[in-house]
Amino acid sequence: MGKKNIVLIGGGGHARVVFSTLVRLKSWNIIGYTDIKNRHIDSLEYLGTDGVLKDIVKTVKSAVIAVGQIKSYELRYQLYIKMKELGYSLPPVIAASAVTMQNVSIGEGTYVGEQVYLGPDVKIGMMDIINTGSTVEHESRIGDFVHLSINTTLAGCTRVGDGTFVGLGANISNGVTIEDNVTVAAGTVVRKNVESRALVYGNPAKVVKGYKNK
Ligand code: JB2
Numbered sequence: 001m002g003k004k005n006i007v008l009i010g011g012g013g014h015a016r017v018v019f020s021t022l023v024r025l026k027s028w029n030i031i032g033y034t035d036i037k038n039r040h041i042d043s044l045e046y047l048g049t050d051g052v053l054k055d056i057v058k059t060v061k062s063a064v065i066a067v068g069q070i071k072s073y074e075l076r077y078q079l080y081i082k083m084k085e086l087g088y089s090l091p092p093v094i095a096a097s098a099v100t101m102q103n104v105s106i107g108e109g110t111y112v113g114e115q116v117y118l119g120p121d122v123k124i125g126m127m128d129i130i131n132t133g134s135t136v137e138h139e140s141r142i143g144d145f146v147h148l149s150i151n152t153t154l155a156g157c158t159r160v161g162d163g164t165f166v167g168l169g170a171n172i173s174n175g176v177t178i179e180d181n182v183t184v185a186a187g188t189v190v191r192k193n194v195e196s197r198a199l200v201y202g203n204p205a206k207v208v209k210g211y212k213n214k
Pocket of ligand 1: 009037069
């Protein structure tokens with residue numbers, strides 16, 4: 001089967017990672033990337049700003065939103081709306097070295113990085129970043145526009161709400177629910193449920209309520 005065309009949105013750090021993942025998959029013809037400026041990614045053509053996307057969609061139907069999400073998912077959300085309006089399809093990108101066990105589902109536009117493990121019956125939402133080396137064990141549910149940073153570990157039956165950010169190397173214990181728009185700082189060990197918009201940090205974890213106002 002021939003390779004399908006795909007365009008990358010964004011040319012920063014996350015785009016470089018997504019680009020390498022796509023290259024290793026060998027199933028995509030990566031035509032280039034858009035950005036507000038030329039980021040000079042080796043061997044990937046800069047196509048211009050997002051204004052060019054309305055013409056590109058005539059020949060390239062698939063795109064990957066390769067802008068990351070740390071402080072807020074707002075930009076990823078805006079880009080998602082724009083790409084859908086333009087008629088792009090946003091396939092999930094699942095790295096060649098990721099392990100997905102039985103009955104795993106992964107939503108539209110989600111990136112699953114190298115060396116990720118997704119246990120049986122795990123449900124991953126749309127537009128998520130499940131970054132390099134993360135583990136999500138059995139029956140866990142991850143919402144939409146979530147970012148699990150590098151090497152996060154989520155035990156079985158965990159819940160993560162929409163828009164939540166989980167920092168580098170954080171650990172979430174079995175059965176814990178983290179609600180929407182929560183920020184989990186890097187290295188945090190979360191053993192109890194966390195309510196919406198809170199910041200949680202440290203071990204044992206401390207919680208700041210109402211950290212985010214949306
Ligand atoms: O509207 C836009 C737009 N706004 C910013 N359209 C397009 N096409 N691109 C946009 N950008 C571009 O996103 C910026 O000009 C910049 O080149 C890129 C963001 O790059 P940056 O390296 O700042 O962040 P990132 O989101 O690619 O990566 C962060 O998040 C990852 C998850 C980094 O901190 C990584 O280390 C992290 N792994």
